[in-house]
Amino acid sequence: MKRLLKADFYHLRKSRLTLIALILAVAFPLLTVLLFSGIRAIGELDGNEAGDLLLNANYVIGSVFSFTNNLGLVIPVFAGIIVCLDYSNGTLRNKVIAGNRRSSVYLSHLIVSMLFCVGVIVLYAILTVALALIFFPFHWDPSLNLGTEVLYFVLYGIMSFAFIATVSTMLALIFRSIAPTIIVTILFSMVLLIFNSVIMLIDYEPIRYIVYLIPTFGANFFNLNDFNILGILSQTTDASRGVIFAEGMLSYLFFGTIHTLIGLLVFRKRDLR
Amino acid sequence: MNVLTTDRLSKVYKGNFAVKGVSLHIEQGDIYGFVGENGAGKTTLIRLVTGLAAPTSGSYSLYEVPNSSREIFEVRRRTGAIVETATMSRSMTALENLKTQCYITGVEKTEEELIALIGRVGLNYEEIRRRKVGKFSLGMRQRLGIAMVLVSDADFIILDEPMNGLDPQGFIEVRETILKLNREGVTFLISSHILSELEKICTKIGVISHGELLEEIRMEDLHRNARRRIVIETDSADATEEALTADGSFAEIVKETGRVTVYGDADVNRVMWILVSKGLWVRSVNMLEETIEDHYIRLLGRGRIA
Structure with a gap:
């Protein structure tokens, strides 16, 4: 496993896709700030209270960990392509021939994909948050503990990208082809977005335990609650927020494990060409 | 000692036998030539014994360790193989690919050793040091593939059509490399359709047709009975x-x-x-x-x- 991780990290380090992902992680925050500044300038929103409420740092920060937004959609696709290239180059075959267990090959890819996804999104998030706080007004509800909320927010972000890495790795090693991996990864993100959007419109309390089974719901909940001006669910107490956070994390863990088990099962059984 | 034995090994694809009841025996020090027409089942058998595909029935042993044993992963580390084509990352250089192979196989080699290996398979390191493998000719990739197999110091090497894409000089170089390694104790399983090349190096041949092993014969017996x-x-x-x-x-x-x-x-x-x-x-x-x-x-x- 250790030697496979070494090989996969070396491959990742040498991959052009890593370089492109890092460039995008720097470019997207700059573009976002430019876009928001442009909109604010055109709408003459600077110094305007309504403008500050609509297009502020909260809005920008609230979406940094969304995997249906900007880089969030690109990163899992890149992770999937990197895994697919290992198969199409035949280097994955070399690993099996050299006596590595298929489960180790799979898990090594999963770990590298997770670290790739989390690493790139964290870089993107840091830059975006920094620029947003510099250029736009930020509002905070003083009744909420900033440190706890930031911790929830960051942990959710990291967990959601670790989760989506389990999806892209599973798809890449099941399809073993770049095109279907890209399409289904994007579709997967979109379907989750649609689910979340629909659920957010429903009074969530009666179906609370069902909605928490759906990954990203929890993340969207926290994003919207803490960093978005809409503040839809701000009436929840700190205690229930902790429960929601834990349930959401468990949801990611549960579905991430399910995806990994499905991927492992299929990958171990299939003949490699 | 038997390096590889297969016992009635079969593989069925979509109801058709790609390999049917093959029982072959490769002893330590052999250069075993695997002969058969296109689609005879040579590559399928190689894919089975390298762990890339699972047998439908039958079994095989590597270094007398059965494929059902957990130890098979350990003995597989003593094996190197090129199946169909040499496989490597096209966006990396030759040296980077060799380094990756070192990581995969758990072998530690210095950069100087890897450069020497590149030279050993007939590639000029100075010419290719900055060139990505994607820009290599087929013959160059084939040679690099052999270098990647050699990285692990394997004592059983499986080469599926190793002469593909090689020019006459390349033929000779690969042949000499195989013979040299064999003298050092490396056992080979080589499938090839270039029978004249196999004749020059093999100690034993197996003839396969339509998935069935028709004959397994030592070269000295072949010559004696010729x-x-x-x-x-x-x-x-x-x-x-x-x-x-x-x-x-x-x-x-x-x-x-x-x-x-x-x-x-x-x-x-x-x-x-x-x-x-x-x-x-x-x-x-x-x-x-x-x-x-x-x-x-x-x-x-x-x-x-x-």
């Missing part, structure tokens, strides 16, 4: 056949267009004496021994030995 023949060209093939048949001392005489072939341990002096005494004008007499190619064709029953 059917010798005398090919005679005279001014009249009919008269030559008539004269030799009338003599009655030759086991098998075959007349072909413009020539007559006498099979078996015939005495060439007697043949010449008969023909000259009958007043026939002898243009040429050639004593030939069955080659691996002749043997293969005869085994498959595809044609007569020319």
